[in-house]
Amino acid sequence: MLFVDPLGFDAGDSNLYRYVNNRPMVVIDPSGNSIYVITGANAPTSSSGLVPNPVNKAVHQDIAVDTWKKKGDRWVKTGRSYYTFAATGGVDWWVGPNWLGIGTSWTATWATGRVFDETTNRKVGNGTVASILQTTPEEDNEFKAYLDTFVGKEDGYSLARHNCRMFSQWMFQKAQAKFPNRDVINAK
Numbered sequence: 001m002l003f004v005d006p007l008g009f010d011a012g013d014s015n016l017y018r019y020v021n022n023r024p025m026v027v028i029d030p031s032g033n034s035i036y037v038i039t040g041a042n043a044p045t046s047s048s049g050l051v052p053n054p055v056n057k058a059v060h061q062d063i064a065v066d067t068w069k070k071k072g073d074r075w076v077k078t079g080r081s082y083y084t085f086a087a088t089g090g091v092d093w094w095v096g097p098n099w100l101g102i103g104t105s106w107t108a109t110w111a112t113g114r115v116f117d118e119t120t121n122r123k124v125g126n127g128t129v130a131s132i133l134q135t136t137p138e139e140d141n142e143f144k145a146y147l148d149t150f151v152g153k154e155d156g157y158s159l160a161r162h163n164c165r166m167f168s169q170w171m172f173q174k175a176q177a178k179f180p181n182r183d184v185i186n187a188k
Contacts, residue, residue: 034134035143035175036064037168038082038127060084061130061168062118065144068137075137082118083147085167087111087157113157115150115167132185133175139182143175 039061062084068075089112135143150171156162176184 034066034132035140035172036129036133037131037172038062038064039130040127059165060127061165062127063147063168063171065147066137066140067144068141070137077137080119081144081147083115083150083167083171084118084164085113085115085155085157085162086164088114088154111157112154113162114152114154117148117151129187131172131187133172133179134183134185135175135179139179143178146174146178147171 040058062082064080064082066080067078069078070076176182
């Protein structure tokens with residue numbers, strides 16, 4: 001059985017199978033609500049306040065969460081929000097034990113990075129879904145509020161470790177810990 005995006009073209013993409021990484025026989029999201037890690041997503045631009053880098057198209061990662069509004073006794077999807085941690089171009093030494101307050105090993109970097117809400121600068125249908133955590137509309141809204149607390153937070157940035165991929169993976173792990181009884185789908 002094939003599953004197209006239950007939100008149809010309202011999901012903002014002309015490819016109705018992208019939400020399942022173009023694998024509708026294997027990966028499903030029948031209710032259209034999830035938290036995602038997306039690889040090869042937006043290549044940041046200087047107009048978005050991020051440092052442009054052509055490599056980003058291949059390696060950049062962000063975390064996305066569907067957004068919902070309650071209408072009567074049902075939920076209506078209102079869109080999707082995207083978050084990333086990216087270099088801002090500032091040069092500074094960052095040394096400390098608690099990167100972005102989410103706890104990692106010691107940070108020793110020379111560049112500055114910041115957490116961004118990429119939603120307004122994002123190109124629709126850009127990127128490939130790497131991981132999906134299937135959630136409820138209430139959980140999506142709760143996790144979006146959590147991600148919003150990081151927007152604008154600065155810390156050390158490093159290509160080797162403290163970067164967009166680490167931020168996205170850590171946030172996805174936080175979502176898994178917060179909603180432990182939810183299915184995880186890792187697209188291949």
